[in-house]
Amino acid sequence: MKEKGLALYRWLDRRLGFAKPVTEAAEHPIPANSASWWYVFGSAASVILMLQVVTGILLALVYTPTARDAWNSLNFLNHGLTLGWFLRALHGWGSDFMIAIVLIHMAQVFLFGAYKFPRELTWIVGVFLLLLTLGMAFTGQVLRFDQDAYWGLGIGASIMGRVPWIGAWLVHFMLGGPIIGATTFSRFFALHVFIIPGILIALVGVHVWMVLRLGINEWPMPGRLVRRSTYIQEYEAQTHQDGVPFVPDAAWKDVMFSAAILLAIMACAIFFGPIGPSGPPDPTIIQTAPKPDVAFLWIYAIFALAPPALETPLLLIAPIAVICVMLGLPLYAGEGEKHWSRRPVAVLMVCAIAVSLAILTSLGENPPWSPVMNAWSADPVQPKYLKGRTPLERRGAVVFQQMQCRNCHSLDGIGGKRGPELNRVATQMTESQLIRQVLQGSGNMPAYGSALSPQETTALVGFLDTLNGNQMPARDLARPLAEGAPLAQPRQSGKQ
Numbered sequence: 001m002k003e004k005g006l007a008l009y010r011w012l013d014r015r016l017g018f019a020k021p022v023t024e025a026a027e028h029p030i031p032a033n034s035a036s037w038w039y040v041f042g043s044a045a046s047v048i049l050m051l052q053v054v055t056g057i058l059l060a061l062v063y064t065p066t067a068r069d070a071w072n073s074l075n076f077l078n079h080g081l082t083l084g085w086f087l088r089a090l091h092g093w094g095s096d097f098m099i100a101i102v103l104i105h106m107a108q109v110f111l112f113g114a115y116k117f118p119r120e121l122t123w124i125v126g127v128f129l130l131l132l133t134l135g136m137a138f139t140g141q142v143l144r145f146d147q148d149a150y151w152g153l154g155i156g157a158s159i160m161g162r163v164p165w166i167g168a169w170l171v172h173f174m175l176g177g178p179i180i181g182a183t184t185f186s187r188f189f190a191l192h193v194f195i196i197p198g199i200l201i202a203l204v205g206v207h208v209w210m211v212l213r214l215g216i217n218e219w220p221m222p223g224r225l226v227r228r229s230t231y232i233q234e235y236e237a238q239t240h241q242d243g244v245p246f247v248p249d250a251a252w253k254d255v256m257f258s259a260a261i262l263l264a265i266m267a268c269a270i271f272f273g274p275i276g277p278s279g280p281p282d283p284t285i286i287q288t289a290p291k292p293d294v295a296f297l298w299i300y301a302i303f304a305l306a307p308p309a310l311e312t313p314l315l316l317i318a319p320i321a322v323i324c325v326m327l328g329l330p331l332y333a334g335e336g337e338k339h340w341s342r343r344p345v346a347v348l349m350v351c352a353i354a355v356s357l358a359i360l361t362s363l364g365e366n367p368p369w370s371p372v373m374n375a376w377s378a379d380p381v382q383p384k385y386l387k388g389r390t391p392l393e394r395r396g397a398v399v400f401q402q403m404q405c406r407n408c409h410s411l412d413g414i415g416g417k418r419g420p421e422l423n424r425v426a427t428q429m430t431e432s433q434l435i436r437q438v439l440q441g442s443g444n445m446p447a448y449g450s451a452l453s454p455q456e457t458t459a460l461v462g463f464l465d466t467l468n469g470n471q472m473p474a475r476d477l478a479r480p481l482a483e484g485a486p487l488a489q490p491r492q493s494g495k496q
Contacts, residue, residue: 021330025212026251029243031235033219035250038112041105042211043254044261046204048098051262052136053197055091060193067185070145076116078274089269095137097265099295102133107350110329113338114217116226120330122210125203127326132200137295141191145185150281152292153180153188159315215239216246220338227335276470297364298357305363385411389466396463403448411467419445426468434461 013019062081064073077084106126109115115123138156142149157180160170176183218238244250275293292300308315340347381397389397400406406415411424429437438457441447452460 017361018337026247027147027245028212028215029239030216030246030250031218031238032048032242032244032249034216035253036219037246037253037257038108039250040254040257041101041108042047042257045098045101045105047258048094048101048265049200049204051094052091052098053201055094056193056197058087059091065143065185065189065193067145067182070143070185071277073145074277085274086269088274089272090265090370092140092275093265093268094270095140096294097268099133099137101261102130106130107354109217111340111343111346111350112217112220113226113343114164115330115333116338117228117231117330117334118214119210119217120334122207122214123330124327125207125210127323129203129207131323132196132203134295135196136192137198137293139188139196141293142188142275143192144275145281146277147279147281147292148276150180153184162312162315164439216250220340222337222339222342224338225336228340289293291364294361294365298360299364301360301364337468381411382414385467389463391464392459393462396459396461399460400463401454403451403460408445422464422467424471426465427471431461431465434464 009019017385043066059077062073062084064070074088077088079085109123109126142153153175157171157175160174161167163170167295172178173186175181176187190313215235218235302314303311337343381401386394386397405422408416408419411422413421425434435457437445438452438460439447439449
């Protein structure tokens with residue numbers, strides 16, 4: 001049997017010629033101090049990618065990639081197919097682990113100065129791999145096509161629409177039309193299953209090839225500077241003097257760490273189960289609070305907490321600036337010190353980014369500004385805001401409750417914190433401004449023009465117009481007072 005196996009191996013090797021390059025890759029020398037547990041994250045990310053490919057193929061055998069049937073097929077995987085829930089959970093948690101491992105790997109590469117000469121292109125390809133990994137996570141969330149995915153996609157389209165000049169074209173290209181529909185789903189399915197994975201696997205191959213060609217970054221030493229004129233000769237001398245073969249000296253650590261990560265993914269899949277789907281997508285439900293997956297919660301928190309005036313710069317300028325800085329890093333800092341103790345700014349940057357991501361992710365999961373979805377029923381409008389009001393204004397208070405305005409706005413500190421408090425809204429906005437704000441929305445406030453009848457709008461604005469805190473209400477200066485007409489008197493708000 002052994003001889004037959006060797007004969008088959010020789011037969012294949014004569015035709016494919018894989019033995020020599022594989023052996024050379026396995027035995028290529030690396031600096032002895034690079035055979036460290038700090039160098040295992042890249043291999044772990046590659047192993048998780050293979051897990052994602054395998055589980056994705058198995059899911060595709062059952063998943064129905066249509067806007068009408070996608071939600072039902074995921075529910076069938078969760079409840080109607082043996083271990084279907086486990087397969088979905090492996091794929092979902094594998095995505096989160098892959099993002100985390102890639103981020104840790106990039107932080108380690110940055111702190112160890114492994115982006116410097118001659119590994120500039122390796123770093124640049126790594127930046128694109130991170131972006132593609134995030135793209136896979138986002139498109140995967142869309143394919144769940146539940147309520148969160150539907151409205152999250154709507155938010156993504158609104159972001160695209162803010163791009164100057166080409167915003168409308170980008171939205172049309174993203175959605176396949178002016179609205180979210182079957183064409184939208186087909187495009188995201190193609191992105192998630194074919195386009196992004198194909199580019200990702202190709203770039204991983206390029207990334208690994210450059211690591212093999214240029215060698216694994218040596219352990220940084222204080223005072224050992226990188227100079228383009230001498231680095232390659234110094235690296236070759238170091239590997240010749242104390243180099244060790246990648247297999248087995250370093251490979252066993254990669255295998256052990258990757259196995260531990262796979263076990264952790266399996267444990268999360270068993271104990272926490274698959275992610276979603278939540279309720280089926282329903283565009284008629286506008287009182288919803290879509291929340292992204294954990295990898296994007298920090299972005300969710302930034303946009304939700306930022307003042308409206310900063311939304312567009314944060315959406316359009318900041319991401320492009322950050323990506324450009326990351327891509328240009330090895331080009332303007334390709335030489336010099338590698339050791340983190342000699343680069344305090346780099347250490348502070350990594351610490352600040354890590355702490356910020358952790359805090360923002362926590363805020364995105366349990367935000368202090370999050371709407372309290374039962375606030376409209378549990379906390380009725382206080383009687384003092386109804387005392388002395390006309391029937392129309394009292395009807396407006398009912399609309400105020402029914403439309404769940406208290407989810408985002410508060411009265412006397414009771415209610416949501418997402419929008420401004422409404423105790424004195426009539427002193428800040430005129431009646432026409434209130435009508436326009438309710439019907440058309442602005443900033444973070446959605447438009448309610450399609451959800452309110454004209455009578456309900458009139459009643460709601462009439463109630464809001466009484467919220468002035470016994471102060472002078474706002475007046476439209478575009479409408480001059482008639483000669484001899486008295487100034488508007490403050491309306492009693494019920495406050496004692």
